[in-house]
Amino acid sequence: MSGTPILSLNALTMRFGGLLAIDDLSFEAKRGDITALIGPNGAGKTTVFNCITGFYRPTSGSIRVTRDDGKVFALEKLPDFKIAQRVHVARTFQNIRLFAGMTALENLLVAQHNTLMRKSGYTVFGLFGTPGYRSAEREAIELARHWLAKTQLIERADDPAGSLPYGAQRRLEIARAMCTNPVLLCLDEPAAGLNPRESDELNTLLRSIKNETPASILLIEHDMNVVMEISDRVIVLDHGKKISEGTPAFVRNDQKVIAAYLGVEEDAVDQAEAEVRA
């Protein structure tokens, strides 16, 4: 199945009143890949994420997820929590959204709500602590322990999420998303605010997610160190339109991308480069 598209956007348009945030955007993310979505500030990257995860309902266009078992889901028709519950698309947030007053472990247990809810007989068996539910809870704690260890948070497992340092909160958010057993993991600027050592560790973590779990990754990132090093494919947005797509090396040298980032017209870049060479 590897190499087939897991996510495909077709002519996605999102309009807020008079503002055209996404304009006829189409792209695909391949199964097992890390696909990066980059672009200058205000290009519409987070809006794309909010459409994929159902927090916004797109004005028009379609978003399809094809799972490993061949099942196809039309995300634009599902409410946000059903996208996470049925399709197993997980996400993190640009400004961290943890359950600050709950411990790191509890955060990861909340993420396993749907599994535990079924195992607790929708609370009835759980209320009386039947052996079936208790073993399900032990398994849930084991899965949480696995991801806490992966994200080097095992020492802080019993501390409230709100008391963790910034980098640890970012990692915990990824761990929480992974506890939902996602097929598609959407990361909104996971490296924002991290120091170089932490962003290297993030690269290692994302690679291991790619290699060891069924999850494909879609990420928004400004940190080019992360983008260039780990992504298999990069999609560049500007003013809600796709302006370039390809391997990191290709995108890096694309005149249109450079122009968009510098905020000038395309030929101005050629001119500037010519001047530099001269």
Add this chain to the structure above:
Amino acid sequence: MSAARPAFSSALAHALKDALIAGIVAFGLFILLLGFLTDDQRGPLRLLSRPVLLASAVGIVFAGRFIVSVIYHYAAALRYWLALIWSMVCGAAIKFKWPLLAIMLIFAVIRIYYAPQTWPLTAVAVATVFIAVRFGLSAAFLMLAVLFPVAFYDNPYFLGIAIIALTYIMLGWGLNIVVGLAGLLDLGYVAFYAVGAYSYAIIAQTYGWSFWVCLPLAGLFAAFFGILLGFPVLRLRGDYLAIVTLAFGEIVRIVLLNWVTFTNGPNGIGSIPRASFFGIPFTAGDDGFAARFGLEFDPTHRTVFLFYVILALALLTNWVTIRLRKLPVGRAWEALREDEIAVRSLGINPTNTKLTAFAIGAMFGGFAGAFFATRQGFISPDSFTFPESALILAIVVLGGMGSQLGVAIAAIVVTASFELFREFEQFRLVIFGFGMVVIMVWRPRGLVSTRDPTAYLKERKTISVEHVAEGRG
């Protein structure tokens, strides 16, 4: 202490200046209000002066401001010394706990020797202190609750207050699910109390079913109303949610008031069947409780029975809440309080989560209402007004949102203070309000403001309040 603290004389001078300003302002305000009086009773209009009244009013303001100012100036030092004294007392109490307990035991023996008729009270007091020392505060509370009728069997007034306190504990615990755990501000909780009471009264009168059959039905009806309220308010948050819940409470009360054919309107429902001991009524007759068990008839039997019924109901509420907190549904409630958007992103259905919180909270309110109806024997819409909702909410906020022990303590404090200040009549609410303000200044997040985690890997650490969200609905 900090070196920056000003010298005593300068602090005094500051306070004096402060008080002087307050005095001048008070003089300016009161001179026309209190200082002069026009009198046209006898003869022509005369201007009378009341210098003594004016002077005493200004004097009170001056002195009061002076004292507040001095206390405020030395607040840090005062707090330091109080904390020091408190820690020394606690330290000494813990260090010498066995000698202290022995002394207490000796006193207890002496008291029983000289006042043998009060032995149950003394014995219960001693047992409670021992349990508190050995097993902690919660165990002592439980023990005290179970043995309360033993200690105060000959004091129906105390038993009555204890029943009221337990009713409020139960209501507080029920509302705590909605407000404390799920973070949904509900100002109309008394509606579910009313639904429970009226369901019990009407079912028991119409069909003649026993209390134990009607009780679950009353809970079910209340839960149904909880869902009914839940649906329209699903999208509302914070202030808007509070206003709609407030309106819901009023709607229920007004329907009860005006649907005369069904609820008998403002006249209420009387002679509601009393709860029986598994079919044996508490009457003086031959098939009454006393006669069946070979006891002499005593109306206190019924009171004690009611006490244990409400204790059992309250403990059921507590047990269910503690269990639910550790189940996925309870964790989802707390997560909803912390961050609803994150909850959605994890595939948790926010609608179901909110509705279960409303329904389960309402169900316990309904149980309490059914109990209220069978205890009173008479209910009318007057018992289910908005101040009642506000009182239950005050108990939850005062106790510390989400804390079971805190809510129980707050309910006891509130009921006891209402009884203590009964003789002050109309000033009762003023005193109560003042007490609330003091407690909220002293402990803005309630008496018990820490959160217990529901699961742990290595050690259970309580979570301090600054991380825990209050919920925005």
